[in-house]
Amino acid sequence: MPTVKGSITIEGEVVPITNPDKPLWPQQGITKMIYLEKLAALAPYLLRYLKGRLLTVIRYPHGVEGMSFYQKNAPDPLPPYIHTTMHEGINYITLDGLPGLLWLGNSAALEFHPSLHAAGSTLPCEWMIDLDPSLDEEPRIMEAAALVGDVLKSLGIESVPKTSGATGVQIIVPIKPGVTFDELRKLGLFVGRYVTEQHPSLFTLERLKKHRGDKIYFDYLQHYGGKTLAAPYTPRARPLATVSTPLTWEEVRSGASPEQFHLLNITDRLSQTGDLIALLPPQPVERVIKALP
Structure with a gap:
């Protein structure tokens, strides 16, 4: 992943990186930058079960020892590689690739909970x-x-x-x-x-x-x-x-x-x-x- 100060360029998209040394899992010595590297390695497997689904994430801005909150509605503003789907009044993120996954990782989204169906479908996957x-x-x-x-x-x-x-x-x-x-x-x-x-x-x-x-x-x-x-x-x-x-x-x-x-x-x-x-x-x-x- 090519890097410049404060960002990663991946698949032609620029993903901002903030506070790369912030501890997210202190007991394991995992900083945000280490997390993003591990998340990129997991992406070929994880994205198979996230792509095109309504995505809820759990964010821990100060790492696992700090406060957390569920994010269902997509925040504003969004980068161009993040797409959304409106479902029952909630504007969900629907991922389609690695840049979006890393963008969420940078926001300290530490857990990914997708819907059991694809966006726009009523049938289980x-x-x-x-x-x-x-x-x-x-x-x-x-x-x-x-x-x-x-x-x-x-x-x-x-x-x-x-x-x-x-x-x-x-x-x-x-x-x-x-x-x-x-x-x-x-x-x-x-x-x-x-x-x-x-x-x-x-x-x-x-x-x-x-x-x-x-x-x-x-x-x-x-x-x-x-x-x-x-x-x-x-x-x-x-x-x-x-x-x-x-x-x-x-x-x-x-x-x-x-x-x-x-x-x-x-x-x-x-x-x-x-x-x-x-x-x-x-x-x-x-x-x-x-x-x-």
Whole structure:
């Protein structure tokens, strides 16, 4: 990335760089400039799940130890390489390339939460099941993910688990265009009821956290237009600079921890594994949905 004082030129666009030495993840020694370098290395993977979607970011102007805020509406003014889409009264950023990603990184956007559908569409891009622990530390989360993966496989559906980068796990199923959010929620409810009946001490469908006790919430209701989840490969504003990382099922069964995957080692991992989600073809969820009562 060619640099001049106060900016980076990338793909012919000038991206301003302010306070490059500002610590963003002090515990890991990651300054803003280091973050932008890591973000550029992650871009071929991360942008696959951000491009053309309604984007919410979480900004930490003073790093992860400071205050934060969600940014849904695009700020003003915008550089020419940042495009937006109006949706339900909100003017969302819709990224289409690396300059826009780095521009957001310079604004201390440390987390990227895209919509589950493309801008202008009402159809989901993939099916996601969100497993949300009720405890701050949940040693059973990988056990729970493995059980859900086994149920999906018994239905003829292959899937990819990923760490949220925080406490939860998402299970991602690539789908063909045309499946609706309503259909995926129906399928999610079917799977969720099954695992909660089979493992009542581990899973719950209770939405309110105060009523869940120590159980892991099987969230199938998150799958709506306009809802967001942490993107695959997004950094997270956690002390260790963890990254939401797709895993193999072998890693899940061996008890992988979200803290293992962070900005300082994620690109080495990706050079070995590639994008595990992109390697999985669309799954035949329509066949299962048709068979549901």
